[in-house]
Amino acid sequence: MTDTSCEQSTRPLDQVLGQPVVTILTRADEVELGDAVDSPAGIIRVREIVQRPQYWTLAGDPPGQAFHVAFHPKGESPAPRTQVIHRRNSTIRVRRGVSHFGRLTGHSKHVTSHNPVKRGMYTLVDGYNSACSCGWKSSTVHKSKHRAGEAWLGHKAGQLTESTYAANSALLLIATAEVVHPQLPPAPWYFTNITSGSRHGHGIATADLRDLPADQARAVLAAWRQVPGLTVDEAYSWDRDEGAGGIVHTLRGPRRRLADMRLSLDGERGERLILQAAYETDLTAEEVAASKAPGLDSGPDW
Template identity: 85%
Template sequence: MTDTSCEQSTRPLEQVLGQRVVTTLVRADQVELGDFVDSADGLIRVREIVQRPQYWTLAGDPPGQAFRVAFHPNGESPAPRTQVIHRRNCTVRVRRGVSRFGRLTGHSKRVTSHNPVKRGMYTLVDGYNSACSCGWKSSTVHKSKHRAGEAWLGHKAGQLTEAAYAANSALLLIATTEIVHPQLPPVPWYFTNTARGDRRHGHGIATADLKDLPVDQARAVLAAWRQVLGLTVDEAHSWDKDKSAGGIVHTLRGPRRRLDDMRLSLNGERGERLILQAAYETALKAEETAANTAPWQDAPE
């Protein structure tokens, strides 16, 4: 594997963390404090995790935001600005510092002296070379061992990130699209790998649930992604239904009335699939609930 140009999108985070940043895919219940995750408000740094039986809430603030937590007598601190809710087994995109990753198989750091010259009892070193056991070698002669080690960490971060891109091509498609079209509104993606059909070879699906946004804002997000060049709209699996087309849907909370229901399905050039959706529901009135309750169910009091 080689370093990928898509890693450019993590450079602002490198300034925040002071180290190279790795983009990877993890389950929502494996996200750690300090990780950076996607949200409808942009990238956030997680500083609060709320665990529920099926859903995990990841709350945080934009990267670079000063985390000056005031110490109160009761131990309270300001609440995070943004929340993202995912099922605990959802796979989400995470950015974290390379120092939080352990050893990488097949990649060992090799820092050597560049053009050393013996002068009596001293050896003059004209910088340091940075290389990896995989065959990678830095083209720059570094002034210190520390800088040479940082260059190797950059190589390691690129390898970990590229491995995530290879595992799910939808992740690579989104990363590339965000670089080419930086004006696109951010969305909280989660990813799925398909094991059957023509998508089994590294292809995947990225889905974004926008129901927490206002209806008009969610519709604007779908319209913006619809205009992206290189993505084909799958009209058969895309729709935008308003209140007049609403119907009764049965959920875990009982029957509810479906209001606005919108979905945009996009296909990439290499079999990737991006899905943006937002379904808005509301509770039924008492008489509607009774009429839509199955005979073996007790109607709510």
């Protein structure tokens, strides 16, 4: 018999990892166990990765959620409660402990004694200073070399995170909105960069909400529509309830489109956020036969 229970209280990721956390953009197929990623239910710490040819499923639980397994002969733990599916080459936001990163150009750690006084064969100090070769210096006098080194790691994590935000303006916009408006519902974002045209150099963030029920997806779109500073591009935004008449042709063959919603938002500096969800269902045998009637383009039938 296996008795599993879950502690509902969660802790910040840096407390869970015991070290400062870096925010980076990386491909879905480069995510590691222990990383934290976005999901429709919020941030999850990945403890299961399922690899498929084109899609990777990242599954986990909120950081700090502890599972208790009373007994199992093979030591198995309960399955993760939340999962998010991305294309393997999609660029997503990942939070990772700073100790996983090597040297950072222009940033070297300098830990020195604070107010050292020579007493015979001993040197007494009042603590330790933490500084960086870039000019940064901790305002706190730390009680040990270890604490001083941790302070520098926090500085290093901040520099790495800032470089990530600088690489994609849409990510910076989302991170800022999440802090200013903590009530915003989470979304499984993935990111691209605009490489041509008038918005060259800016970022695009896209969230596919089809794993949510349609009413919840509409609630997410409505919440982001109300964020101050974002402009709705009505030409590329819609909410279509196709009803019984919408048949679309996909790689899986003809399917009935139940609903199709999309929200396109423009930031003040040229960023773009896209939230979308499309819901489809299989056709009946009679509808499939009708869709393959002569003169109709039924699309590929896999």
